[in-house]
Every structure is written in structure tokens, then in C-alpha cells.
Amino acid sequence: MSMFTGIATGFLGAAIKDKEAKDNLRMKIAESAGIDYYTKDKPDHDKKQKLYKKDYEMVEAIHGARVANYFGEKGFFGTGSGLNDVESVLKQYNIDDKTLQTLKLSTFEEREKERQLEFDKKGSTIKSLTGIGGLGVETVKNQLEGFGETKTTDVAPIETTDVAQATDTEQKVSTDIGSLFTKKAEPVGVETKFNSISRAVNEQMGYGEPIYRADGSVTFNIADDLKTTSNAHIALASNITQQRDDINQIDAVSLAEQELFKQTVTPFNIIASSIEGANYSAGTGGKPALIEGMGGQTIDAETTMIGDQSVYDFVTEIYNNELLKDAGRVNRHVFKKFIENLPMNITYRGEKLSDVLANAHELQYFRNY
Numbered sequence: 001m002s003m004f005t006g007i008a009t010g011f012l013g014a015a016i017k018d019k020e021a022k023d024n025l026r027m028k029i030a031e032s033a034g035i036d037y038y039t040k041d042k043p044d045h046d047k048k049q050k051l052y053k054k055d056y057e058m059v060e061a062i063h064g065a066r067v068a069n070y071f072g073e074k075g076f077f078g079t080g081s082g083l084n085d086v087e088s089v090l091k092q093y094n095i096d097d098k099t100l101q102t103l104k105l106s107t108f109e110e111r112e113k114e115r116q117l118e119f120d121k122k123g124s125t126i127k128s129l130t131g132i133g134g135l136g137v138e139t140v141k142n143q144l145e146g147f148g149e150t151k152t153t154d155v156a157p158i159e160t161t162d163v164a165q166a167t168d169t170e171q172k173v174s175t176d177i178g179s180l181f182t183k184k185a186e187p188v189g190v191e192t193k194f195n196s197i198s199r200a201v202n203e204q205m206g207y208g209e210p211i212y213r214a215d216g217s218v219t220f221n222i223a224d225d226l227k228t229t230s231n232a233h234i235a236l237a238s239n240i241t242q243q244r245d246d247i248n249q250i251d252a253v254s255l256a257e258q259e260l261f262k263q264t265v266t267p268f269n270i271i272a273s274s275i276e277g278a279n280y281s282a283g284t285g286g287k288p289a290l291i292e293g294m295g296g297q298t299i300d301a302e303t304t305m306i307g308d309q310s311v312y313d314f315v316t317e318i319y320n321n322e323l324l325k326d327a328g329r330v331n332r333h334v335f336k337k338f339i340e341n342l343p344m345n346i347t348y349r350g351e352k353l354s355d356v357l358a359n360a361h362e363l364q365y366f367r368n369y
Contacts, residue, residue: 045119048078049112055082056108061231061333062197062238064326067095069105074172087196089173093181094242100180101327197238200249202230205257225284232337233260236324239331259324264337267318271346274306275299280343288344301348312348319357335361 055077060068063086071077076085106114173181199218202208207230208222222230237256241247247255265282272280272291283289291299301312309317323338324331342354349356 041122049115051080051082052078052112052115053108054080058083058198059086060108062234063090063242064331066100066103066105066327069107070100070103071173072108072111073105076172083196083198089181090242094245096180096182097327103180197241197249197252198234200253201234201237201256204250204253205230205233207233225286228333228337228340229260229284231333232264232331233257235326235331235333236260236263239324260334260337263318263323263334264341267315267322268341268343271299271306271311271314271343275304283340283342283344289341290345291343297345299343299346301346301353311346312353315342315346315353315357319361330361 052072056068056072059071059077059082062083067086071082071086071089076082079085199220202220202222203210203218207226208220211219211221213219220230233253233256236259237249237252240252240255240259241249244252268280268282268289268291272278275291275294278291278293280291281287281289299311301315302310304311306314319330319335319338324334326332339354339358342357344352344354346353
């Protein structure tokens with residue numbers, strides 16, 4: 001064999017070996033990516049989607065949909081601590097409702113769909129790369145183990161570096177501070193025991209059994225018949241703390257309790273007091289509200305009068321003028337409690353007034369403020 005032939009053969013062997021090394025690397029990447037996708041990425045994605053929903057719903061329950069959508073767009077959700085992160089900003093800053101109303105914000109559903117589409121793109125790439133789709137985890141493991149493996153070349157391990165994620169919640173909204181946000185005055189007498197409105201309400205009122213964790217967080221196991229009351233109370237207490245910088249959360253809970261009674265019980269006591277011999281009993285999750293003492297008769301909201309107003313006009317005026325507003329609409333949690341307390345034996349044109357009002361609210365029939 002000539003020297004030229006030997007050199008050519010050597011180059012050819014090196015080229016083949018180099019190609020094998022590259023193929024082997026690609027196959028190992030495919031194997032690793034495929035297994036990670038099915039055993040880690042997809043479960044993590046599904047878990048995070050649930051956390052997005054949990055974070056959004058907790059913020060929305062206390063601060064309303066527009067605030068929740070604003071912070072959702074800013075990337076505050078998906079960790080399970082979204083409410084705490086939002087509270088850490090709102091503890092220091094007031095949010096300008098008028099400016100907030102002018103913002104064009106995506107909905108939770110739109111953001112959820114966008115995240116899913118983005119993740120599905122990755123899934124399509126993995127499935128195309130590995131040729132595997134729609135299989136169980138163990139099947140995928142078996143299919144991908146040794147995928148494309150060759151024995152001719154050793155491949156150096158792939159090094160990865162973890163990148164620290166920014167955790168400063170204020171940094172996420174820094175561009176809006178000064179336009180949407182204004183600095184709050186120093187709070188007076190805030191009790192450190194209560195690190196969120198929801199916790200303060202549920203602890204003070206005993207709406208549920210607290211479950212305390214080692215990391216300092218707490219959740220509440222709230223009975224079904226108290227969930228509506230708890231959510232409405234939280235919404236009112238949150239509103240009070242937003243309106244007043246000088247109030248601590250303990251006093252906010254107490255004032256919100258009075259306001260909840262005023263908005264969702266007092267109106268029906270007034271109706272009952274205008275009917276001779278009648279008395280009112282509030283509703284719970286298991287017992288309907290009633291005006292009793294009339295021998296089982298129903299009350300026609302259109303013809304029964306309270307002074308110079310019909311019961312229908314009286315109730316709709318309470319709805320329009322007295323109930324807590326959230327982004328121009330009656331807060332859904334307070335409204336739900338209002339409907340729960342609206343006596344089922346008050347009717348309007350043959351239907352329960354509670355049903356008529358609930359449908360009108362859903363269709364946004366009544367005027368907004």
C-alpha cells in the first residue's frame with residue numbers, strides 16, 4: 001500500500017469516526033430529550049398550569065379580575081405563591097384603578113392557551129425527533145433507551161448550567177411604577193400574624209380549619225356552607241385595606257364583617273320588617289333564605305311595597321348602588337352571597353327573584369358604575 005493510499009485511508013477513517021461521533025451525540029440528545037419530555041417536562045408543565053390557575057383564582061378572588069390579569073401578564077403566577085408576590089407589591093403601592101381600566105389585558109384563558117400552544121410546539125419537535133408519540137412513560141423509556149447507540153466513539157458529557165431566575169417581584173412591574181402605581185404611606189399598626197387578607201379573615205372568623213405548614217404558610221379547610229361567606233368577606237376586607245392606609249388587617253376584618261351584613265343581610269331584614277308578622281332567616285350553603293311567618297305564601301316583588309318602592313325596585317337599587325363594585329361590575333363573591341341571602345319565596349312575574357337577578361347579572365343587564 002502506497003503512502004498516499006495510507007494517508008487517504010487514515011483521513012477516511014477519521015471522517016467516518018467523526019460522523020459516528022456526531023450521529024452518536026445527536027442520538028443521545030434525542031434519547032435524553034425524549035425521556036425528559038415524557039417523564040419530566042410534561043408532568044412539570046401540567047403541574048405549573050394548575051399552579052397558574054390556583055395563583056390567578058386566589059388573586060382574582062381578593063383583588064378582582066383586572067388586577068389578576070395585570071399581574072398574570074407580568075409573570076407573577078405559576079409558582080403557587082402568586083398571591084403573596086402580588087401582596088408584596090400592593091403592600092407598598094396603591095394601584096390606580098382608572099389607569100388600570102385603560103390597559104388592554106389578556107384573559108387567563110388566553111394566556112393558558114398560549115402557554116399550552118408553546119409547550120405543544122416542543123412536544124411536536126420531540127415526537128418528530130424520536131418518532132414516538134402517545135405512549136406511556138414506561139413504554140417511552142423502553143423505546144428510547146439505547147436509541148441510536150453506537151460503540152465506536154466516546155462522547156464527552158454535555159454540561160449544563162442553571163441560570164438563576166429573578167425573584168424581585170417589584171422589578172417585574174418597575175416600568176409601571178409612577179404611572180399605574182403610587183407609593184403607599186407607611187401602614188399603621190399592621191399585625192404581623194396576618195400575612196394576607198384571606199388568612200386574616202379565615203383565622204379571625206373561624207370559617208375553616210387552619211392547616212399550618214413548616215414554611216409558615218397556611219391553608220384552610222373550609223366547609224361548603226361557609227365558602228360563599230368566606231369569599232365575600234375576603235373581598236370586602238381587601239377592598240377596605242386598599243382604600244385605607246391607616247388600618248390594620250385585624251380591624252379590616254371586623255369592618256368587613258359589618259359591611260357584609262349591611263350589604264347582604266340588612267336589605268332583607270328591611271323587607272321582612274315591612275310585612276306584618278314576617279321574619280327573615282338568612283341562607284347558607286345548605287339552607288335557603290326565607291321570609292317566614294306568612295303561612296307559606298310567596299311575596300310578589302312587583303306589587304309588594306316598601307314605602308313608595310316595590311320590593312323589586314328596592315332590591316335592584318341595592319344591587320346597583322350598595323354592593324361592592326369590582327372593575328365596574330358588582331363583585332362576584334359579594335353578589336353570590338347576596339343571592340344566597342335573597343329569600344327564595346320572593347318572586348317576580350312567576351320566577352324566583354334570585355334567579356331573575358342572577359340571570360340579569362350574568363347578562364350585565366343592570367347599569368354599571
